[in-house]
Amino acid sequence: MRIFRLILAICLTALAVCVLLWLLRVPRYYQAQEHQATEPAHGDAVPLHLGLIPERDIFTQRQRHLALADYLARYLHRPVVLVTAVSYQGMSDDFAEGRIDAAFVGSFVATLVMDRYGGQVLVKPELPGGISTYHGVIFVPAESEIQTIEDLKGCRLAMVRTTTAGDLFPRCQLLSRSLWSSVEPRVTWFGTHDDAIAEVLAGRADAGAAKDNRLTEVENDLHRQGRGLRHIATSKAVPENALVARREVADELRRTLQPLLLQMNSQADGRATLEKFGAVRFLACEAGEYAAVHEMIEQLGPAWDQINVRPAASQPR
Amino acid sequence: MLRRKLLLIFGPLVLLLIATAAGAIWLLEDVLQDIRQIDEQAWVIVEQVNDLSITVNSIETKLYELHSGRQKHLDDLIEQVNDCQNLVEQISRSPLAAQTGFAGIFNGIRWRMPQFVRQLGAMATAQDRALAQEHLDRVLDTAVELRQATLPLSQLVRQRAHTKQESLVTRFRWLVLGLSMAFLMEINIAMLVLIWTAGLVLHPVDRLLSASRALTRGEFDHRVRIEAKGEFRELADAFNGMAGQLQETEKRRMEILGQIALTLNHELNNAMAVIELKIEPLLRQPGASPVVHQSCGQIRANLARMARTVESLKHVRRIVLTDYAQGLKMLDLEQSVRPAEQHTDGKPAPGEDTGDVI
Numbered sequence: 305m306r307i308f309r310l311i312l313a314i315c316l317t318a319l320a321v322c323v324l325l326w327l328l329r330v331p332r333y334y335q336a337q338e339h340q341a342t343e344p345a346h347g348d349a350v351p352l353h354l355g356l357i358p359e360r361d362i363f364t365q366r367q368r369h370l371a372l373a374d375y376l377a378r379y380l381h382r383p384v385v386l387v388t389a390v391s392y393q394g395m396s397d398d399f400a401e402g403r404i405d406a407a408f409v410g411s412f413v414a415t416l417v418m419d420r421y422g423g424q425v426l427v428k429p430e431l432p433g434g435i436s437t438y439h440g441v442i443f444v445p446a447e448s449e450i451q452t453i454e455d456l457k458g459c460r461l462a463m464v465r466t467t468t469a470g471d472l473f474p475r476c477q478l479l480s481r482s483l484w485s486s487v488e489p490r491v492t493w494f495g496t497h498d499d500a501i502a503e504v505l506a507g508r509a510d511a512g513a514a515k516d517n518r519l520t521e522v523e524n525d526l527h528r529q530g531r532g533l534r535h536i537a538t539s540k541a542v543p544e545n546a547l548v549a550r551r552e553v554a555d556e557l558r559r560t561l562q563p564l565l566l567q568m569n570s571q572a573d574g575r576a577t578l579e580k581f582g583a584v585r586f587l588a589c590e591a592g593e594y595a596a597v598h599e600m601i602e603q604l605g606p607a608w609d610q611i612n613v614r615p616a617a618s619q620p621r
Numbered sequence: 622m623l624r625r626k627l628l629l630i631f632g633p634l635v636l637l638l639i640a641t642a643a644g645a646i647w648l649l650e651d652v653l654q655d656i657r658q659i660d661e662q663a664w665v666i667v668e669q670v671n672d673l674s675i676t677v678n679s680i681e682t683k684l685y686e687l688h689s690g691r692q693k694h695l696d697d698l699i700e701q702v703n704d705c706q707n708l709v710e711q712i713s714r715s716p717l718a719a720q721t722g723f724a725g726i727f728n729g730i731r732w733r734m735p736q737f738v739r740q741l742g743a744m745a746t747a748q749d750r751a752l753a754q755e756h757l758d759r760v761l762d763t764a765v766e767l768r769q770a771t772l773p774l775s776q777l778v779r780q781r782a783h784t785k786q787e788s789l790v791t792r793f794r795w796l797v798l799g800l801s802m803a804f805l806m807e808i809n810i811a812m813l814v815l816i817w818t819a820g821l822v823l824h825p826v827d828r829l830l831s832a833s834r835a836l837t838r839g840e841f842d843h844r845v846r847i848e849a850k851g852e853f854r855e856l857a858d859a860f861n862g863m864a865g866q867l868q869e870t871e872k873r874r875m876e877i878l879g880q881i882a883l884t885l886n887h888e889l890n891n892a893m894a895v896i897e898l899k900i901e902p903l904l905r906q907p908g909a910s911p912v913v914h915q916s917c918g919q920i921r922a923n924l925a926r927m928a929r930t931v932e933s934l935k936h937v938r939r940i941v942l943t944d945y946a947q948g949l950k951m952l953d954l955e956q957s958v959r960p961a962e963q964h965t966d967g968k969p970a971p972g973e974d975t976g977d978v979i
Contacts, residue, residue, distance in 0.1 A: 307628065315639050319642055322642075322643060322646060358746040360746070361742055362741075362742050362746065363702065386696060388695040390687060390694065390745070394694065397693065398693075493747075494747065494752070495752075495753075499743070
């Protein structure tokens, strides 16, 4: 009888264990909710606001910069918030009102920020192939009859608003030949260099102005299709989209942010972030590298007012 | 032997109960799994579709704000479009997305999504006001189409989830009914097994009790027959052995009694013959008084009684005592010559003397 009791007790224990195991499998929603609620943050640290201006693909652009923001937040021990302005004007306002601490901007906007708001350029990216500068190019379809700038008179022109390559350079070229007044009414403005190139390829514009980096990429594709574009004018080199710091925080960011960015390529996670960002490394950048932009602005003279740039809200110098 | 038998009976019974309980848990777990699946597949999708509709609405609002110049940043818009894309991706991973009806509507949304994103990107980057307006008109049209497509989708998913839930409730009801029947049947089986097991113990005990009562009555030839091997068979064998020994002892005692009776018969017959011979001349004497005749008659009658008593002693089958005087017992000759009647229930036969039997 003792054996029977023993077997019965073992069976009942096994049954109890089975029931407990079954109960353990019940989903624990509350734990999941608690876990979400207690996710750590950077505490009360003041966030670093990084400004962006929409480029080709705003979604890809944001993803690229989010990778960089995560990396910077990890090493700066403060949150990094991306602020994407609708336009150059929006970004100017953000700089003037202190809503952003630094921004990745094209050479033209960088020059304006430096001149108008006392911003300081910190770094510029080096893209694969050792590219850290670009040129503005005026181009036409390969089969076009247009050979020189002078031939652009009365033509339809695709240009990119508030950029060195797509706005300042072609404007200077046309102005220097007294062609601007006759061309300007037929200019179609685009937000991206790709859109301007596409307009020319679609035949809706006779000529276009864009940066050579984007143009080379498109030309490689066209070459495979037996088509091509012809360059009729090329500007001097200007730095790629550089990081410009607001005047009030420039010194601090030069001490903290600049070395971090310059040393990114020496660390494994930094290299991984750079790959996501689309660059090989960051290089130090000086205001002097924007001399070509200044020259073009000087060349514009009184025609500067025709550029769709509002006067500065406050002039630091 | 009895323990092993009980173990063999109760062991499978317990195992059967455990197996049924495990089966019940497994079946209930299956139902719970289905409930979870409905939660994951249907209600989550309903929620996702609703979120999609809300996000598209919010994007529309943001687009109007951008156009009117009230909004100067694109971050919220980009995040919401990313959320939109993630929601569409999540919904497309659900098995529901491949089902007829749902797939038709959902593919429309999937097809419009990249177009929506492209138009939105173009609108965001267009610096020319007229061009931006053109892109905005297009993107708003697509947003409206997207929002309209999400409404029937949510309704369809909710309807399907409801149908599936109803079928699950029916299944659960049948499952509970089936399990109740199974457990009821098992309880009945357990009761039958318990009754049968009690019979295994009670029947041999009854027989042994009956035999012991028969032995008490002096039925030494009574035997217990138990066919099944085991402890009760051993007990019955021991009992039968003991009864056999008692029977043998009784037989020897009866033989001795018979020999005593024979001796008495011999001696008393000689004495009675002598007395008879002496009475005869007394009765033949002429002039014998009637008193002599009467006395001789009484002597003869008592001699006949003695002869009968001695004769009875020769035929004693068992020893049955009766009260003679206070504290004294004597042989009940009448009962002792009668054969003992055997009864299986152990009770004495009607009219049987309940005197002490040694």
